[in-house]
Amino acid sequence: MRRTVRLLTGTAFAVTALSGAVAPAHAGDPGGLEVHPSMAVPGGQVTVNTDACGEGGTAAGEAGAVGAGRFSLAPTTHEDDAIGQFTVPPGAQPGTYEIVATCAASGRRVTGDLIVTLVPSRRQVHPRGSVKTGVGGALGPDPVQTAAGVAALAVAAAGGTWLLHRRARGDGI
Numbered sequence: 001m002r003r004t005v006r007l008l009t010g011t012a013f014a015v016t017a018l019s020g021a022v023a024p025a026h027a028g029d030p031g032g033l034e035v036h037p038s039m040a041v042p043g044g045q046v047t048v049n050t051d052a053c054g055e056g057g058t059a060a061g062e063a064g065a066v067g068a069g070r071f072s073l074a075p076t077t078h079e080d081d082a083i084g085q086f087t088v089p090p091g092a093q094p095g096t097y098e099i100v101a102t103c104a105a106s107g108r109r110v111t112g113d114l115i116v117t118l119v120p121s122r123r124q125v126h127p128r129g130s131v132k133t134g135v136g137g138a139l140g141p142d143p144v145q146t147a148a149g150v151a152a153l154a155v156a157a158a159g160g161t162w163l164l165h166r167r168a169r170g171d172g173i
Contacts, residue, residue, distance in 0.1 A: 033112035053103035
């Protein structure tokens with residue numbers, strides 16, 4: 001038993017350590033294309049930036065997969081990044097789309113993913129009210145139906161107990 005627990009604990013630790021080591025390397029990967037926000041709704045504004053083009057470099061962006069077409073990335077003073085923006089088309093369908101930028105000077109191609117959702121990530125929709133599943137429940141709107149259900153359960157429990165008691169005594173059924 002102890003050996004199994006140690007093996008599972010060691011495996012979980014190794015997976016956690018590897019995922020922690022891989023995630024920061026990918027997030028800070030020089031030369032990648034960063035998409036902000038990574039989840040957008042149709043009609044939302046998206047900003048992309050990359051440092052793959054070097055200091056003062058420009059790039060041509062392509063968001064045709066999501067239907068936004070081409071856009072430009074211009075150099076900024078922030079860590080030698082080239083930054084551009086586009087708008088997700090109002091008719092965009094939910095899914096994951098690849099956004100591409102190609103550096104003007106070197107021709108280097110970098111990509112990033114954009115997830116289109118129908119619900120903004122900042123505003124989650126939570127269910128409200130009671131569940132409409134039929135004839136009431138313990139907290140249902142009709143106390144008469146609730147009392148009738150409780151009575152039916154009590155009669156069934158009493159009858160079942162009586163039959164089991166008769167069978168255990170040997171009286172027959």
